[in-house]
Amino acid sequence: MNQREVIIIGSGPAGLSAAGILLRAGAHVAMFERSPLIGGQLIKQTHKFFGSQKQYAKTRGYDIAKKLYRDIEAYQDHFELHLEATVVAIYPDRVISVYRQGVYQKYQAQAIIIATGASERLLSFPNNDLPGIYGAGAVQTLMNLYGVLPGKNAVMVGSGNIGLIVSYQMMQAGVNVKAVLEAAPNIGGYKVHASKLRRLGVPIMTQTTVKRAIGMTAIEAIETIRLDEKWQPIEDTETTIPIDTLCISVGLTPMHQLLSMAGAEMRYISELGGCVPHMSSAHETSIRNIFACGDVTGIEEASSAIVEGQFIGLIVSERLGYALEGYHLLKHECTTELGILRCGPFGEKIRLGQQKLKGGSSCSND
Amino acid sequence: MLKRLGYPSLEQVKSCFPQQDVLLKPKAIIECYEAIPCNPCETSCPVHAITIGQDINHRPQLDVDRCTGCGMCIHSCPGLAICVVSLKQDQAIFKIPYEFLPLPHVSDVWHGVNRAGEVIAPVKILEVRSTPIQDHTHIVTVAIDQQYLYDFITIRSPHE
Numbered sequence: 330m331n332q333r334e335v336i337i338i339g340s341g342p343a344g345l346s347a348a349g350i351l352l353r354a355g356a357h358v359a360m361f362e363r364s365p366l367i368g369g370q371l372i373k374q375t376h377k378f379f380g381s382q383k384q385y386a387k388t389r390g391y392d393i394a395k396k397l398y399r400d401i402e403a404y405q406d407h408f409e410l411h412l413e414a415t416v417v418a419i420y421p422d423r424v425i426s427v428y429r430q431g432v433y434q435k436y437q438a439q440a441i442i443i444a445t446g447a448s449e450r451l452l453s454f455p456n457n458d459l460p461g462i463y464g465a466g467a468v469q470t471l472m473n474l475y476g477v478l479p480g481k482n483a484v485m486v487g488s489g490n491i492g493l494i495v496s497y498q499m500m501q502a503g504v505n506v507k508a509v510l511e512a513a514p515n516i517g518g519y520k521v522h523a524s525k526l527r528r529l530g531v532p533i534m535t536q537t538t539v540k541r542a543i544g545m546t547a548i549e550a551i552e553t554i555r556l557d558e559k560w561q562p563i564e565d566t567e568t569t570i571p572i573d574t575l576c577i578s579v580g581l582t583p584m585h586q587l588l589s590m591a592g593a594e595m596r597y598i599s600e601l602g603g604c605v606p607h608m609s610s611a612h613e614t615s616i617r618n619i620f621a622c623g624d625v626t627g628i629e630e631a632s633s634a635i636v637e638g639q640f641i642g643l644i645v646s647e648r649l650g651y652a653l654e655g656y657h658l659l660k661h662e663c664t665t666e667l668g669i670l671r672c673g674p675f676g677e678k679i680r681l682g683q684q685k686l687k688g689g690s691s692c693s694n695d
Numbered sequence: 696m697l698k699r700l701g702y703p704s705l706e707q708v709k710s711c712f713p714q715q716d717v718l719l720k721p722k723a724i725i726e727c728y729e730a731i732p733c734n735p736c737e738t739s740c741p742v743h744a745i746t747i748g749q750d751i752n753h754r755p756q757l758d759v760d761r762c763t764g765c766g767m768c769i770h771s772c773p774g775l776a777i778c779v780v781s782l783k784q785d786q787a788i789f790k791i792p793y794e795f796l797p798l799p800h801v802s803d804v805w806h807g808v809n810r811a812g813e814v815i816a817p818v819k820i821l822e823v824r825s826t827p828i829q830d831h832t833h834i835v836t837v838a839i840d841q842q843y844l845y846d847f848i849t850i851r852s853p854h855e
Binding site: 378380388389515524525535674 | 697698699700701702703727729730731732733734735738749750751771772773775776794795808809810811812813830831832848849
């Protein structure tokens with residue numbers, strides 16, 4: 330068994346920020362990332378981020394990943410990075426099993442931070458398995474990471490921030506986005522993102538969804554349908570849009586599998602995106618010394634994940650006996666920043682979800 | 696309208712503009728209609744003309760007397776919701792953020808586009824600025840007939 334001081338699972342904004350604080354405090358950190366690149370979803374975010382200076386606002390996502398990594402690079406002798414290393418199992422005694430290049434290895438740590446992020450929800454409709462139908466994240470990976478166009482003519486389903494941002498990025502890459510569909514009566518994401526798209530001539534069709542995809546070997550068109558106030562389809566409102574790319578962006582759900590596997594107490598909170606761990610105010614799960622931060626604890630913006638990661642980094646460093654200079658002040662700052670990020674109208678869902686999490690019904694592991 | 700269609704009403708647009716005589720000098724026009732947690736416009740302004748405050752969910756308030764029209768806020772706004780406008784004879788001069796390729800060239804004539812994405816009038820390209828601090832958000836200065844002051848928002852290549 331390989332012994333480590335702290336293990337962080339996931340190298341997105343939450344994991345990297347936690348590592349930054351822990352390394353600064355003097356801890357030894359081993360990070361496991363299943364992809365070949367460090368930075369999680371940040372590396373394919375080509376837009377400038379919102380938030381305040383402390384969360385790298387007005388910096389493009391891929392540059393935020395670089396900045397966060399620069400903070401930990403200085404501690405090479407304390408830091409161990411495993412790329413293309415998938416954590417496939419976790420046990421309550423803080424043992425993980427890692428699959429890497431055909432080999433399984435076990436590690437045990439004094440503390441484990443689970444920062445696995447989220448996965449995309451998909452939508453069920455006839456022919457939704459045709460080639461040319463993507464999740465928004467896949468389109469970003471193709472375009473922004475590998476420089477490959479997903480297609481020529483696209484429709485986006487979902488007008489949350491991701492749907493709006495990825496539509497804009499498709500237009501930048503030269504894909505003709507014919508429409509953004511939104512089942513709800515109002516646009517879901519920031520209106521500044523919506524306005525950026527509208528001025529490019531992309532219509533945003535609210536109360537409209539995809540009824541079915543049409544095509545034999547690949548998608549050739551979609552049929553859309555209007556929805557009433559109760560989200561029921563309105564007959565004879567079908568429209569056909571010829572496309573070769575359909576992009577689905579209908580929300581994210583926490584990647585809770587490792588937490589569920591470890592036996593942590595979980596709750597299903599729809600406002601937080603699905604199954605999330607029940608945690609102490611220190612973000613410790615029901616299993617001692619197993620912590621969680623970022624989207625795996627509830628779907629939010631990357632800015633919140635960064636601050637949560639820093640917060641967990643502080644908590645874990647103290648637990649392990651490291652006295653980071655200015656600990657109490659830093660912890661207080663994190664709490665204040667998170668409060669501010671969540672206090673506006675767009676934070677309503679997360680506030681409600683967190684309230685429910687304190688009570689709430691438990692959820693079965695799947 | 697903004698919530699359903701993604702662009703503001705004319706009244707909303709006009710509420711972001713100062714009196715026209717103020718625009719004899721260039722001023723920032725901030726179209727930030729929604730309370731979102733964001734404040735780079737405030738922190739980027741070298742003359743402290745933009746105020747958001749401790750709670751970064753507050754909408755920015757512009758002190759037009761202080762604003763010099765320098766344009767630092769244009770590329771600092773992640774929402775591309777700020778431009779700088781001035782009036783010169785019968786022309787409105789806009790400095791707008793632009794993140795598409797190819798870039799226009801000085802003295803080109805491009806399409807002027809409104810908030811709904813419709814072509815409204817020709818615009819003349821006066822300047823294209825792309826300094827490192829802008830981080831790939833180019834700032835294009837254009838001239839358009841003053842009657843489109845409240846309609847114009849962006850440019851489109853005539854070769855599309």
